[in-house]
Amino acid sequence: MIGEHIAIVGGGLLGAAIAYGAIRSGLEVTLFDEHDTAHRASRGNFGLAWIQGKGLNKPEYVNWTKNGLRLWPELQEELLQITGIDVALQQPGGFWLGFSDREVLERETKLKQINAQGVHVPYTIMDRSDLLQYLPELGPSVVGGSFCSLDGQANPLLLLKALHSALKIKGANIINGVRIERVTYDKNTRRFLCFNSAGDHWESDRLVLAAGLGNAKLAADVDIYAPIRPKRGQILITEKLKPFLNYPTNKCRQTNEGSIQIGSTSDDVGLDDSTKTDQIELLARRAVKTFPLLSDARLVRAWGALRPLTPDGYPIYQESVKYPGAFVVTSHSGVTLAAAHCYTVAPWISGLTQTPLEFIAFRGDRFIQRPKE
Amino acid sequence: MRLNQVFKFYESKDDEFVTVYFEGKELRVPSGISVASALLANGIYFFRASSVNGSKRSPYCMMGVCFECLLEIDGVPALQGCMIGVRNGMIIKRQIGNMNVKKLDIETY
Numbered sequence: 001m002i003g004e005h006i007a008i009v010g011g012g013l014l015g016a017a018i019a020y021g022a023i024r025s026g027l028e029v030t031l032f033d034e035h036d037t038a039h040r041a042s043r044g045n046f047g048l049a050w051i052q053g054k055g056l057n058k059p060e061y062v063n064w065t066k067n068g069l070r071l072w073p074e075l076q077e078e079l080l081q082i083t084g085i086d087v088a089l090q091q092p093g094g095f096w097l098g099f100s101d102r103e104v105l106e107r108e109t110k111l112k113q114i115n116a117q118g119v120h121v122p123y124t125i126m127d128r129s130d131l132l133q134y135l136p137e138l139g140p141s142v143v144g145g146s147f148c149s150l151d152g153q154a155n156p157l158l159l160l161k162a163l164h165s166a167l168k169i170k171g172a173n174i175i176n177g178v179r180i181e182r183v184t185y186d187k188n189t190r191r192f193l194c195f196n197s198a199g200d201h202w203e204s205d206r207l208v209l210a211a212g213l214g215n216a217k218l219a220a221d222v223d224i225y226a227p228i229r230p231k232r233g234q235i236l237i238t239e240k241l242k243p244f245l246n247y248p249t250n251k252c253r254q255t256n257e258g259s260i261q262i263g264s265t266s267d268d269v270g271l272d273d274s275t276k277t278d279q280i281e282l283l284a285r286r287a288v289k290t291f292p293l294l295s296d297a298r299l300v301r302a303w304g305a306l307r308p309l310t311p312d313g314y315p316i317y318q319e320s321v322k323y324p325g326a327f328v329v330t331s332h333s334g335v336t337l338a339a340a341h342c343y344t345v346a347p348w349i350s351g352l353t354q355t356p357l358e359f360i361a362f363r364g365d366r367f368i369q370r371p372k373e
Numbered sequence: 374m375r376l377n378q379v380f381k382f383y384e385s386k387d388d389e390f391v392t393v394y395f396e397g398k399e400l401r402v403p404s405g406i407s408v409a410s411a412l413l414a415n416g417i418y419f420f421r422a423s424s425v426n427g428s429k430r431s432p433y434c435m436m437g438v439c440f441e442c443l444l445e446i447d448g449v450p451a452l453q454g455c456m457i458g459v460r461n462g463m464i465i466k467r468q469i470g471n472m473n474v475k476k477l478d479i480e481t482y
Binding site for chain 2: 239240241242244257258293294296297298300
């Protein structure tokens with residue numbers, strides 16, 4: 001409630017967006033941001049604000065993502081007003097590109113199936129000549145694709161910077177260099193306690209665990225099941241180029257400053273966030289196949305980052321039954337859902353709104369294996 | 374102190390010199406140094422214009438990390454001047470904005 005003190009463990013895109021939403025709702029905010037030895041998934045984000053193709057077998061996630069994309073322009077404008085930072089949101093629509101007729105047909109089937117769940121995401125299946133009107137540099141290997149007018153992109157590093165900057169301006173207490181090892185609830189004082197390894201602790205009325213991979217262990221302290229595992233994504237970055245790509249695609253996008261980001265792999269390799277040359281080669285080949293002119297662009301960086309993923313890939317947003325006022329939030333779509341986290345999740349964890357209806361589908365309990373009766 | 378005296382060649386009688394051209398101007402410089410060093414020692418500080426805001430940029434790290442020394446060298450855009458040695462007859466131009474990958478010859482694909 002207004003005036004209460006809320007502690008948020010995790011200063012990535014998710015934690016920072018919720019922290020900012022909480023402070024603008026009138027709460028006192030402490031944000032723990034660990035240090036640069038942490039896995040820092042938000043620093044590796046690809047930067048798509050994207051819905052097409054998401055939410056098969058989870059219609060709630062389609063509506064949730066739509067809500068997030070609809071709110072995004074408001075967040076962009078608010079952050080610009082408060083911090084002067086333009087996070088480079090563009091929502092011109094986005095393209096998925098296919099290399100074979102079969103791939104495109106499978107894509108169409110999938111998009112149909114998603115909408116058959118009682119939700120509506122606009123899409124258009126396009127052949128090569130349609131695509132060339134929007135993406136004139138396409139290579140001959142691209143035979144078709146799909147377009148969704150809701151898709152877009154933003155600069156994830158500027159978003160993270162803008163959120164942290166806005167938090168400081170609004171007076172949040174951002175604590176860097178502290179890793180929260182465990183959390184407890186004191187029944188007598190009705191306060192949550194966050195402990196670091198040295199035994200120091202910080203108290204709060206409410207608690208949000210937004211620690212990415214760290215949630216796997218911390219969530220148990222508030223009696224929530226959050227089986228989060230790392231999935232590595234590798235990304236390539238080219239030197240800055242004159243604009244030639246006016247729409248984000250599923251294979252690469254051009255940032256507001258001109259770099260091409262080429263993504264991304266999906267590797268089950270535990271906590272290894274290194275890059276591998278065979279994967280870099282695969283990404284580079286695929287990018288050149290998509291846009292042949294990229295063969296003349298130089299790569300300046302390659303990185304691996306660890307997505308914090310649940311077994312079904314969908315988020316967890318859950319309040320503890322045993323310890324009301326404690327929440328676990330986990331999502332690997334920190335850019336797409338930034339505005340939803342700020343304007344919808346934050347008022348909820350602040351105690352100002354009811355639990356959004358679709359959140360029943362986002363409880364960690366769904367992963368508990370129950371014996372069949 | 375005049376700014377163009379900040380960087381100087383160490384001269385010895387054994388030096389061999391090469392001729393390079395920066396924006397059309399002929400420069401005699403010792404062989405074996407980098408393009409960025411050669412320009413700096415000739416009082417040239419404006420190497421490239423930022424692609425983001427157009428501001429004039431000079432080399433910063435001189436060791437291949439900062440990408441502030443980008444130049445067009447012998448027709449190849451956006452090369453790091455600090456990582457390339459001078460060669461006789463080299464044609465060097467400023468890198469203004471981002472490299473235009475579209476203008477390169479892609480007929481071969």
